[in-house]
Amino acid sequence: MSLSVRSRGVPMSREQFLQLPEGPPFYDYVNGEAIEVNRPTLRHQEILLALASQLLLHTRAKQLGKVAIEVNLELPNGNIYTPDILFYSPQTEPRLDLQRGYVRGVPDLIVEILSPSTAEYDRTQKMSDYAACQVPWVWLVDQDTLVIEEYQWTPEGYLRRQAVNAQTPFTPHLFLELTLQMAQLVPAASESESQEDF
Template sequence: MSQQAVLLEKEWTQEEWLSLPEGPPFYELEEGKLLLIPSPCREHQQITGLLFARLHDYCRQSGAGTVVMEVDVALPNGRGYTPDLAFSAREREGQLLAADGKVHGAPDLVVEVLSPSTR
């Protein structure tokens, strides 16, 4: 995890995190703390975009499932993250991809591209 600023010294709930307006800025939720996610650099975005394009093409051709970029993932333990990429297998799409546009539960695959600040 990168060095992230902790915002507002209060306990945040997953419900509060999910109700935040769509970013930027983007936030993650860990142990009740709201964390500001730093903006990615150009190289990070290029790598993420290339990986998304390849996975998206594969999913479209094979029907394996759905891959999305930078979607909020609400985990059962109350934490919330916004991974660079998240894949949900076709068999689990209905369980994970909610009407609110968020992923509820652990995706089948999460990709997080490391930046210099996270190495």
């Protein structure tokens, strides 16, 4: 039996959530509720592809691990999200649920690209869960300004290690041989684009 969800925050069991058909619409599973999430738009996807391609090239060349984009991640607390980018080192290799196409476990890095409609959700609900599950590194990327914030997990919560603007080279602590400069990877948002909810 397939189920349908028409609004945000619909209570259901995990088993019911797993029976939902593939979207659209798309959902996260958070604390016993299916939460409808917006699909990404062009600006978001430009940033996603630019970052993911650089991470993929670097991690493959150095044999550092696996990069994945927009796959369902089942955290140890049972909540299910679809982060923009995941990275797993060989030491934290994910468990794959091939039947559902899910990844289980705690990745080394999660990257979330913030849009106006999702920024609060990403900064509060998701970051809280990522901290509870001890995800070591999280990057938050503002899609309008291209500022990258790098957070490291500590027992007291996430510590912001750096916030780098689009014109400044960003060298992540997780990949010390990688340098990214967002202004070179992604064209600046035009005035009209920044008014839209990308």
